[in-house]
Amino acid sequence: xxxxxxxxxxFPALAGVDLDVARGEIVLLRGxxxxxxxxxxxxxxxxxxxxxxxxxxxxxxxxxxPRSVRRRVGMLSHQDGLYADLTVEDNVRFWARAAGADxxxxxxxxxxxxxxxxxxxxxxxxxxxxxxxxxxxxxxxARRPELWLLDEPxxxxxxxxxxxxxxxxxxxxxxxxxxLFASHELDRAEGLATRAxxxxxxxxxxxxxxxxGPIGAERAG
Amino acid sequence: MLAxxxxxxxxxxxxxxxxxxxxxxxxxxxxxxxVLFAFALDPDRGILTRATAGLYWVATLFAGLxxxxxxFALEAAPGVREAMRLSGLDPAAWFLGxxxxxxxxxxxxxxxxxxxxxxxxxxDLQGPLLxxxxxxxxxxxIAAAGTLYGVLAAGLAVRDTLVPLLLLPVLAxxxxxxxxxxxxxxxxxxGDGWSWCGLLAVFAVLYTMLGMTFFGTLxxxx
Numbered sequence: 151x152x153x154x155x156x157x158x159x160x161f162p163a164l165a166g167v168d169l170d171v172a173r174g175e176i177v178l179l180r181g182x183x184x185x186x187x188x189x190x191x192x193x194x195x196x197x198x199x200x201x202x203x204x205x206x207x208x209x210x211x212x213x214x215x216p217r218s219v220r221r222r223v224g225m226l227s228h229q230d231g232l233y234a235d236l237t238v239e240d241n242v243r244f245w246a247r248a249a250g251a252d253x254x255x256x257x258x259x260x261x262x263x264x265x266x267x268x269x270x271x272x273x274x275x276x277x278x279x280x281x282x283x284x285x286x287x288x289x290x291x292a293r294r295p296e297l298w299l300l301d302e303p304x305x306x307x308x309x310x311x312x313x314x315x316x317x318x319x320x321x322x323x324x325x326x327x328x329x330l331f332a333s334h335e336l337d338r339a340e341g342l343a344t345r346a347x348x349x350x351x352x353x354x355x356x357x358x359x360x361x362x363g364p365i366g367a368e369r370a371g
Numbered sequence: 372m373l374a375x376x377x378x379x380x381x382x383x384x385x386x387x388x389x390x391x392x393x394x395x396x397x398x399x400x401x402x403x404x405x406v407l408f409a410f411a412l413d414p415d416r417g418i419l420t421r422a423t424a425g426l427y428w429v430a431t432l433f434a435g436l437x438x439x440x441x442x443f444a445l446e447a448a449p450g451v452r453e454a455m456r457l458s459g460l461d462p463a464a465w466f467l468g469x470x471x472x473x474x475x476x477x478x479x480x481x482x483x484x485x486x487x488x489x490x491x492x493x494x495d496l497q498g499p500l501l502x503x504x505x506x507x508x509x510x511x512x513i514a515a516a517g518t519l520y521g522v523l524a525a526g527l528a529v530r531d532t533l534v535p536l537l538l539l540p541v542l543a544x545x546x547x548x549x550x551x552x553x554x555x556x557x558x559x560x561x562g563d564g565w566s567w568c569g570l571l572a573v574f575a576v577l578y579t580m581l582g583m584t585f586f587g588t589l590x591x592x593x
Contacts, residue, residue: 195457221459229450233382235390244382248375248458273389286450 153203156193156352163189165352166203171330173296176323178343179332186352187332188227191299194330195225208296208328221249224295226303230286234275238265238285241274246292259292263314279306284314291318298322300331304338316342372464379460379468384475386445393441397480401434402487409491423492424553424560427484428546432513434480435542436535438473439517443525443534452526455590462587466518470582474514481506498556501564505556508571509549515578516541522589544574 156164163186171177179187192198194207196216205212207219232241239260246256260266263284274282283306290298298319304312319329319342333339340346348356387393408426412419446452455465488494496502520537524530548570555564 197453197456217459217461220457223457225453225457227450227453229453231450231454232448233386233445233451234448235386235392235445236382240382240385244378245454245458247378248460250459 151193151203151205154193154200154205155202156189156198157201158189158198162352163198164193167349167352167354169347169354171328173328174323174326176319176329176342176344177331178339178346179330179349180334180336180339180346181349181355185349187349188301189352190349191225191227191301191330191332194297195223195299196220197225222295223297223299224249224290224293225299225301226286226290227301228305230274230282231289232274232282232285235273237271237273238277238281238288239270241285242288242292245289249293249295251292251294255294256288256292259288262291262318263288264310280308280311283307284311287315287318296327298327298329298331300329302333303331304333304335312338372461372467375460375464376467376471379465380471380475381468383442383445383469383472387441387472387476393438393476394479396441397434397437397476398483400437401430401480401484404430404433405484405487405491419492420494421559423488423494424557425546425550426492427488427553428509428549430484431477431481431509431549432539432542432546435473435477435513435517436538438476438480439521439538440531440534442469442473442518443521443530446525447530452590462590463583465590466522466582466586467579469521470511470514470518470579473517474510477510477513478506481510494557496556497558498564501568502553502556505549505552505564505568505571508568508575509545511575512545512571512578513542515575515582516545519578519582519586519589522586545571548574 151167151169154164154167155162167190179190181187189198193200193205196212196219200213208222210219212219236244242260243253243256246253246259257266260270265284265288269281274285277285300319303315307315316338319331323329331339345357345359347354405426409419412422446455517538520541521534524533524537527533548567551560551562552564552567552571554560555562555567
């Protein structure tokens with residue numbers, strides 16, 4: 151993105167952000183509350199209106215072809231996006247098929263998130279917060295997104311769930327997907343990310359490699 | 372697009388089948404309206420017979436409001452509206468799917484109410500084909516307009532009270548046309564019921580086109 155400005159209630163949540171991310175990178179967005187991390191993720195998903203600058207995601211202009219971009223993007227936000235009366239399996243299958251994925255993708259995602267047993271038949275309304283988070287993660291995984299946008303992905307999960315998130319993110323990046331995630335759990339997040347971007351006041355303050363790996367040399371946008 | 376619409380309609384109907392919230396409220400409510408009118412107008416069976424078509428469609432319309440509100444209450448769960456936008460599905464498919472699910476529920480309701488007016492109001496069906504066409508056209512019109520105004524109000528805190536306020540005036544032509552056409556089908560009307568049925572078909576097509584065109588914008592902007 152180039153010089154991207156996004157307003158929230160007439161105030162700039164992003165104030166002229168320049169950011170290039172290469173395919174396969176795992177980028178941590180860190181910064182205080184209200185810094186603009188979530189807005190940056192939502193902007194990449196085409197959910198926030200860019201009033202100035204340009205945003206290109208996966209080689210496509212987000213303003214010109216938002217629906218095409220969205221189909222290739224998966225986002226895990228604070229809210230799980232599950233239908234309370236549908237079972238875990240039905241939720242994952244629905245969102246997978248909505249994104250053009252097939253039922254095998256949904257089955258595989260359920261298995262990888264340890265949701266393929268009895269839990270698959272439980273309505274989302276009866277799940278714990280952590281189980282809902284896992285289900286949302288499975289729904290994202292089943293979409294086979296090329297760009298993963300994760301807002302506090304470890305929040306609400308037990309240790310096994312957090313390890314699962316790390317495993318899925320690393321596998322996705324290894325398969326060529328790009329991952330941007332915001333987190334306040336810096337110890338775990340910096341161990342997962344290959345690059346860390348610090349945001350404050352809607353602007354990028356720092357951009358550096360993390361111990362997990364160098365900043366990608368190839369900038370695909 | 373039709374496959375995507377089937378996916379959305381299937382999802383809504385599956386939720387309804389599992390929860391039975393909509394049907395569980397809609398059918399008893401509409402039947403109750405018929406029963407109350409039967410009590411109120413019983414002393415003069417002539418009025419009840421002449422008013423059968425109107426009462427049938429008033430009950431259907433009020434129950435239809437419940438169906439529309441329920442259809443968008445499903446999408447009010449945390450994060451679902453955002454997930455809808457992110458899904459990549461054609462907004463026209465969302466519109467058609469949600470409207471189809473509402474229409475299926477309304478048709479079931481109309482069948483139950485049909486039995487109700489025969490039993491309670493001693494209705495005598497003389498034009499079954501006209502009544503069937505009227506039900507289909509009116510149902511599509513109610514479902515299409517309901518879906519369009521439903522998404523308009525869905526993002527607002529006052530959606531539960533706003534939907535009836537927005538929708539009832541818009542559906543007045545449907546109530547009028549369906550009542551007149553049904554009166555003809557029941558042998559109580561004057562004039563050609565098919566022309567009223569034609570008006571209902573025009574309304575249904577118009578709101579289907581409007582919905583397919585503007586549902587995406589309303590989903591994004593409200």
